[in-house]
């Protein structure tokens with residue numbers, strides 16, 4: 563039985579459970595316990611605070627974990643990063659009061675910086691020859707400068723709205739983060755086999771994210787040109803229609819390119835274009 567640790571509540575909880583569910587690992591939600599057996603895959607889910615996930619996986623009390631890379635980098639435990647999961651994106655950045663003039667990293671020499679990520683910050687300052695006082699605080703780091711507790715902060719940023727509302731401006735992006743699947747180093751072959759199966763299911767789910775399935779009718783004469791427009795995984799599927807000079811074309815496209823592709827296809831005569839949501843891509 564493979565045990566996977568995820569966040570009990572908080573920003574990564576729902577997306578971690580969604581990813582597991584999409585990969586066919588489901589739990590009965592009614593009575594949430596801290597350890598739950600999945601009903602359809604040999605996996606137990608252990609619910610923890612995100613702070614505790616890297617250590618739990620490093621010790622082997624859980625075999626796998628889903629946690630922000632920021633926590634992995636900060637805690638420094640020996641865990642294997644097995645897969646980036648594409649959600650929970652954020653960065654840890656240095657921010658200063660917006661009234662201050664910023665003239666590069668030397669700004670921070672002799673300054674007091676409030677953070678919940680002292681280890682990541684110390685490494686960054688050491689690498690860049692900055693000598694500052696790092697003040698570790700848990701909780702609302704962004705209010706430290708206004709409260710007179712610090713001159714600047716080093717904190718998680720995603721949209722930047724929190725910084726602006728506290729009169730701060732981001733000046734250095736130090737660490738890019740997203741949710742990652744971590745594993746205990748040296749898992750047994752038996753556990754590794756289940757982990758590999760799970761990772762391959764995750765990959766299928768993640769490949770479907772941001773993709774659409776396109777179906778259309780196209781004049782056969784326009785087929786060669788359509789193939790140059792469509793970046794299919796191998797090549798588009800072409801199905802003959804009863805009307806000889808028309809065919810049906812099916813393919814997968816990135817959502818971001820959807821409208822420009824549709825417009826180009828219409829221009830060469832495509833009709834009856836259907837756009838379908840894609841659930842999973844198994845290669």
Ligand code: ATP
Nearest residue numbers: 569572573574611612613630650651652718719720
């Ligand atoms: P816990 O109670 O489990 O300790 P927490 O309060 O420490 O939770 P959350 O705020 O739920 O943590 O954030 C979990 C993770 O979500 C972060 O470690 C980070 O990887 C990611 N994340 C993405 N965007 C943000 C953001 N804007 N602020 C904070 N975390 C973010």
Ligand code: MG
Nearest residue numbers: 611612613614
């Ligand atoms: Mg936490």
